Amino acid sequence: MKILLTNFHNGRGGGHDTYVVSLARALAGRHEVFIGAPRTSRLLQHASAVADIRALPMEFPAKLKELGRFVGAIRELRTLLKQERFDVVHMNGSPDHRLVMLATLFASFKRPYFVYTKHNTIRVKRDFMTKLKARRATHHVIAVSQPAAKLLEGSVYADCGMSVIANGVDIDFYAPFDDALAARRREALLGVAHAGKLVVGTITGFDWYKGTMDMVAAVAALPEEMRKRVVLVVAGTEPNDAQREVIESLNMSDNLLVTGFTDDVRGYVATFDVGFMVSYAVESSSFACREMMSMGRPVLVTRYASLPDNVDDGVDGWIVEPRDTHAMTARLQIMLENRGRLCAMGLSARAKAEREFCNSKFIRETEQVYVRAAP
Structure with a gap:
C-alpha cells in the first residue's frame, strides 16, 4: 500500500510526532510510506533522516482567513494526491484533516481511504466544517484511549468506523540505563x-x-x-x-x-x-x-x-x-x-x-x- 501520514504542527508536535514516526518506521519495510508536515517541523526533520520514508514539506494553514495560503496549500495537496494515488491518508489533527477534505472535495481522481486519529480530550465540534470532514474525508477514526472514544460517540463521527488503539512505545529504545x-x-x-x-x-x-x-x-x-x-x-x-x-x-x-x-x-x-x-x-x-x-x-x-x-x-x-x-x-x-x-x-x-x-x-x-x- 501507499500511505500518507500527515500532521499540522510547526516546530515540535510532542506526542503527535512520536505517533507518526513510530508508525512510519514500522510500516516502511512493508509499504510505501510518506510523511507530510510543515517545513519547520521536527516531524519533517525526523522523517527526512529515515531512508525508507519520503518526507514531504506541506503547509496546513489553520485560519480560513489566510485565503491566499489556503488556496495554494489546497492546490498543492490536490496535485500530490492526484499524482501519487495514495491508498490511505492518515490525518492527525484538525488543520490537516480540513485541508485533505478541501483538496479532495469534488475531486475527479479516486479518493484514498481516510483515517483520522483523535489524540486529545477536546470536545468534538458540531459546526459545518467538522460535519463536512466527517462526511467527506473520514472512513475510519482511531481513538488513542477510551476517554477519546467517548467524545466520538454521538458526535458527527458516530457513523464512521471507529477503533480504540492505545499508543505503544519502543521498549527496546526506552530501556533502563545500567x-x-x-x-x-x-x-x-x-x-x-x-x-x-x-x-x-x-x-x-x-x-x-x-x-x-x-x-x-x-x-x-x-x-x-x-x-x-x-x-x-x-x-x-x-x-x-x-x-x-x-x-x-x-x-x-x-x-x-x-x-x-x-x-x-x-x-x-x-x-x-x-x-x-x-x-x-x-x-x-x-x-x-x-x-x-x-x-x-x-x-x-x-x-x-x-x-x-x-x-x-x-x-x-x-x-x-x-x-x-x-x-x-x-x-x-x-x-x-x-x-x-x-x-x-x-x-x-x-x-x-x-x-x-x-x-x-x-x-x-x-x-x-x-x-x-x-x-
Whole structure:
C-alpha cells in the first residue's frame, strides 16, 4: 500500500510526532510510506533522516482567513494526491484533516481511504466544517484511549468506523540505563548542589495543561527539612514569564532544574528517581508516562483521561486527583520516607511496560485499519 501520514504542527508536535514516526518506521519495510508536515517541523526533520520514508514539506494553514495560503496549500495537496494515488491518508489533527477534505472535495481522481486519529480530550465540534470532514474525508477514526472514544460517540463521527488503539512505545529504545551510566548522567546533571537528593522529573515541560506548576507547588508545600531533599527536573517547554514569577514567589528556584528541549530524553529520565505526569486537560493518553515507566521509573499520575490506566497505584506509581497539590505533597513525603522501595517500584514499571506498552500491538492494529483500504 501507499500511505500518507500527515500532521499540522510547526516546530515540535510532542506526542503527535512520536505517533507518526513510530508508525512510519514500522510500516516502511512493508509499504510505501510518506510523511507530510510543515517545513519547520521536527516531524519533517525526523522523517527526512529515515531512508525508507519520503518526507514531504506541506503547509496546513489553520485560519480560513489566510485565503491566499489556503488556496495554494489546497492546490498543492490536490496535485500530490492526484499524482501519487495514495491508498490511505492518515490525518492527525484538525488543520490537516480540513485541508485533505478541501483538496479532495469534488475531486475527479479516486479518493484514498481516510483515517483520522483523535489524540486529545477536546470536545468534538458540531459546526459545518467538522460535519463536512466527517462526511467527506473520514472512513475510519482511531481513538488513542477510551476517554477519546467517548467524545466520538454521538458526535458527527458516530457513523464512521471507529477503533480504540492505545499508543505503544519502543521498549527496546526506552530501556533502563545500567547503574554506572545512570550515575554518571545524574552526577553531570545535578552536580554537587543536588547530590543525593530525590530527583522527581518529567519530560513534558511547562505547557499549562501538563500540570507541572502543580508539582512545583506540591514541592514548595513540603516541610522545609524535606523540601531541601528534593529537586524537580523538567525537560521540554520552558516556563513562561508568569510561571517564572510564581516559581520565584514560592522560593522554588533552587529546587528546580529546567533543561529545555532535547531530541533524546533518555539521558534525563535516567537521572530520575520518580517521574510525574500530572495533566488536568487536553491529554488523552501519554507517551511520556509510558516512556518513563519503560525506562524503569515509577510515575505519579493524575486521575485524568487514560493516565491512571498506565499505573497500579502503590505498585509501579501513584495516582492522585487532577490539581490536588495536597495529595501530590503527601505522595512526595511517602517517596522520601520510603526511598528504598523506589527501585522495586521501578522494576515493576519496567515489567508493566514489557507486558502492556510494547508498540507491536499498536502498529499491528493500526495496520489492520489500513488493510481495509486494500482493493
